[in-house]
Structures are given as C-alpha cells and as structure tokens.
C-alpha cells in the first residue's frame with residue numbers, strides 16, 4: 001500500500017497494527033456495513049499520519065473493499081493522505097494536524113453520556129507519543145478529568161519516536177503514566193504489541209466509569225519489519241519495492257507462527 | 259544574466275525546492291549575526307533548519323510538536339535581543355498559532371520570523387489538511403507583519419537574509435516540491451518591491467511564489483497566439499508595491515493574478531483591492547476558489563486546480579477572447 005503510494009508513513013502504522021486489529025476486530029461495537037449506526041462506539045484517529053493502518057483495519061472489517069487500499073494518496077481517492085471524514089464513510093474525524101483528537105473525543109463522550117443518556121457508548125481516541133507535545137492534548141486531559149468522562153478511552157502509541165528523533169531527546173515526556181495520573185486519568189501501561197494485553201487493557205478501561213482512561217501502549221515502531229524497527233528515520237518514509245517484498249515476507253512468516 | 263533573460267523556452271532549468279534556499283539563507287544570516295537564533299517544531303530537515311542547527315548548535319532550539327509554544331518562546335527570545343526564526347509547515351504555523359503570532363509578535367512588535375514551509379497545493383499526496391491555502395489571507399491582514407513568498411530557491415535565500423536584517427515580524431512562505439530555479443544571484447532583491455520579469459503591452463500577469471514561473475511560461479504560450487503579456491513578480495506581498503501593479507495595469511488594461519492559495523483574501527484579493535481603489539481594471543484571479551485541496555502527485559494536483567502554465571495560458575486566452583488557445 002505504502003510502496004504503491006510512494007509517499008506516506010511506515011513506522012507508526014506498523015507499530016499500531018496490533019492495537020487497531022484488537023479495536024476493530026474485537027473491542028469496538030460497530031457495524032462496518034452501517035457506518036453512522038447510532039449505537040456504535042466511536043473511534044477517532046488523532047495522529048492522522050497513521051491513516052494507512054486505519055484504512056487497513058477498516059477494509060479488513062468490511063467498511064470498503066480491500067482492493068481500494070491501493071488507491072491511497074492518489075488523485076480522486078477516498079483514501080486521502082490524511083483521513084478526511086467527508087471523503088470516506090466510516091471515518092469519524094478529519095485529522096493530520098496533530099493534537100486535536102482528544103478534545104473532539106471529550107466533546108463527543110460528554111454529549112452521548114449526558115444529553116443522550118448513553119454512557120455505554122465509548123469514545124476511543126488514538127494518539128501518537130510525539131503528538132503529546134501539543135498543549136491541546138493536555139487541555140483536553142484536564143477537561144475530561146473535570147467532567148469524569150468514564151466513557152472516554154485514550155490510547156497512546158508509545159513508540160518513543162517522532163520526526164526529529166527519540167521522543168526523549170526531542171521533547172522529553174518523562175514519567176508519562178505519572179503525568180496522566182496527576183491529570184486525573186486512570187492509566188494502564190501495556191506492551192502494545194501483545195494482543196491479549198490489549199484486550200485486557202480495553203476491558204479494564206471500560207470497567208472504569210468515573211474517570212477517563214488512557215492506555216499507554218508501548219509499541220515497536222516498524223513492528224515486524226526488521227530493518228524498520230525502532231528507527232525514527234522510517235517515520236515518514238516508504239519502502240522501495242525490494243524492501244516492501246522483504247517486509248511482507250517477514251510479516252507473513254510471523255503471522256503464520258503467531 | 260538576470261531572470262528576465264531566462265526565457266522558459268530556453269533549455270530546461272535546474273529545479274530545487276524553494277525551502278532549500280531558506281536553509282542556505284538562514285545559515286548565512288547566522289554567520290552574519292550571532293544574535294540570529296532558530297527554533298523548530300519537530301520538522302528540522304523538512305524545513306531545512308538542519309544546516310543552521312549543525313553550524314550553530316547552541317543557537318538552535320527544538321520545541322517538539324508545539325507550534326503555539328514555538329512562536330511564543332520565540333517572542334520571548336526576541337524580547338531578549340535576538341532575531342528568532344521559527345519553522346514548521348505553514349498549515350500549522352501560522353495555521354495553528356495565528357493569535358499567538360498576532361499578539362506576541364506583531365502587536366507586541368518583536369522581530370519573530372515565522373517560516374511556513376510546504377505551503378500551497380504542491381504538498382501533493384499529504385492532502386487537504388497539509389495544503390496550506392489560507393496563509394496569505396491570514397498573514398497579510400495582520401498589522402505590522404511583513405509577508406514574503408519567494409519564487410524560487412535563489413530568491414528564498416536572499417529573502418531570508420533580508421528578513422534577518424529587518425526589524426519587523428515577518429512571514430516567509432515556502433514550498434516543498436522542486437520548482438525551476440530561474441532567478442539568479444545577480445537579480446536584485448528588495449523587500450517591498452515587485453519586479454518586471456517580462457515587458458508586454460496586452461495584459462499584466464501578476465504572480466507570487468511558485469506561480470510566477472508558471473506565468474512566465476504561460477506568457478510564452480500566449481505570445482504564440484499573438485498576446486504580448488507583461489509578467490510582474492511580487493515576492494513581497496506586504497508591504498505591497500502597488501505603484502508597480504497600477505502603472506502596468508494602466509498600460510495594459512487587463513490584469514491576471516495567480517497564486518497557489520485561496521484567491522479570496524489572498525494575493526488575488528490584494529490585487530483586487532489595489533486596483534479597485536487606484537485604477538479599476540478588468541481582473542482575472544487565478545488560484546484556489548473557495549475549496550480545499552486533495553491528495554495526488556504534486557504536479558497532478560496543481561494541474562487539477564488549473565494552475566500549470568498550460569492551463570493558465572488557456573484560461574487567460576479565453577478571458578481575453580482569444581479562441582483555440584490550449585497553450
């Protein structure tokens with residue numbers, strides 16, 4: 001998909017694949033054949049540059065044909081380089097500029113819980129760790145805690161990379177769990193590439209109803225592709241066709257043993 | 259040789275992204291003045307600040323993905339007697355932090371230099387969220403702000419050096435994709451002055467940023483249809499060289515503006531305001547018309563919006579009533 005598009009982001013999406021597989025394949029209450037179903041849980045992608053993994057999750061759960069994945073980033077495609085809500089049914093928000101998703105999630109969670117009387121509808125917001133540099137995230141964190149939005153679950157792709165390097169060099173996040181806790185959030189710290197741990201973390205967060213929850217999902221950027229793993233220079237690069245073949249072979253082999 | 263001698267029909271010119279000239283200019287500005295500092299929001303190489311960072315590590319500051327902090331920290335650094343250059347993509351700075359720029363740089367009158375790279379449609383595949391089209395409108399309405407959109411990398415280098423020496427807050431608009439380098443080191447660059455790149459008598463083509471080259475090429479196509487176009491380049495959008503535009507309009511009686519941005523409030527808006535006040539003239543504004551961009555290869559998207567030389571020439575010829583002008 002990315003090889004074919006010849007531009008886009010590789011590392012983040014690969015690291016997040018397990019998270020989105022669990023959410024779209026298991027945790028989310030949704031009907032791919034009926035986007036906009038009024039009882040659905042909501043998934044907001046705040047780190048929009050990871051769109052390829054969202055598109056893949058959506059296609060593989062039936063929102064649109066998997067063939068269409070190859071149109072990524074092409075003129076006229078519904079799969080815009082960064083997600084555009086009005087272009088593709090099933091997308092809940094337009095994103096790409098970082099830092100705005102958690103606030104939108106808080107607003108949505110507030111209304112379904114308080115005005116619609118549907119605290120069972122959960123709003124999930126996926127964020128990057130570099131994205132947490134944005135002040136807007138922490139404004140939302142205070143807001144959600146103030147209103148005890150128990151139906152809001154944040155997920156941070158804690159892969160320790162951003163564009164200019166290691167997150168702890170660019171803008172140290174330090175004790176991230178401690179930060180969210182002092183902001184009033186329930187925090188779950190997991191291996192974000194461990195399927196069972198992800199399932200359990202989501203279940204735990206759903207049981208917490210008197211405060212918002214955040215899952216700090218420690219992931220391996222470029223997960224499953226040896227030459228990409230942990231290398232921040234793969235943030236915004238795409239593989240050549242030879243590199244793509246190696247990547248697909250490695251992922252396929254791992255898929256068979258997993 | 260100057261830009262005016264380099265006809266688009268001559269052998270193909272080298273191409274280079276405009277932002278590269280900024281990278282070189284900032285390095286040079288840093289050499290000339292040790293109070294020039296630089297700040298970036300997690301896009302150092304994309305915005306070409308790495309040359310400065312590597313040469314002057316103690317005068318470079320990484321703020322992370324935090325554009326509001328980027329310009330406000332810079333305002334504090336300016337207050338402390340430095341000339342801070344801040345860089346990100348134009349979509350985020352000034353896209354996200356406009357009010358902070360207004361209050362802490364422009365109204366507060368501090369020489370913060372806001373450098374917005376990847377402006378316009380040519381960001382291509384990244385799509386609408388990253389194609390900044392509203393920045394010209396946003397920044398030119400800000401009192402005290404200087405707004406500059408160079409036409410190529412050579413001019414961007416000169417503009418950067420000029421802005422570093424200017425005491426005002428400034429916005430510098432840069433593009434991502436490689437475009438022809440048609441100005442030369444000998445060409446003059448004066449903040450606030452436009453330039454005549456091609457003299458003509460039938461129509462005035464006024465361009466800014468990446469569109470100036472497209473207009474020059476369009477002028478050649480129009481010449482083959484017997485239309486003698488004058489091409490003006492306005493690297494400085496604010497303060498605007500109204501005299502140059504008005505005197506050309508007075509001679510040709512027909513003006514075309516072109517920009518890789520929204521015409522509403524943008525460069526086209528500026529040209530319309532200027533002409534209607536000083537010399538009402540027929541005007542065709544070419545640019546993006548009240549819609550967002552979309553993903554696609556850079557030149558494909560620019561073509562889709564009718565802003566390549568071929569499409570510009572056809573639209574101008576049609577407006578002038580010349581038939582069969584497909585460039």
Ligand SMILES: Cc1ncc(C[n+]2csc(CCOP(=O)(O)OP(=O)(O)O)c2C)c(N)n1
Pocket residue numbers: 011012013047049050096097098099127128129130131132157159161162163221235299300301323324325350354
């Ligand atoms: C407001 C804003 N500023 C800058 C960018 C450019 N940008 C895209 S991704 C990125 C790095 C984000 O880091 P992280 O969220 O950790 O993503 P990862 O590199 O792990 O995929 C940046 C700075 C952006 N998209 N939005």
Ligand SMILES: [Mg+2]
Pocket residue numbers: 128129130157158159160161162
């Ligand atoms: Mg990251």
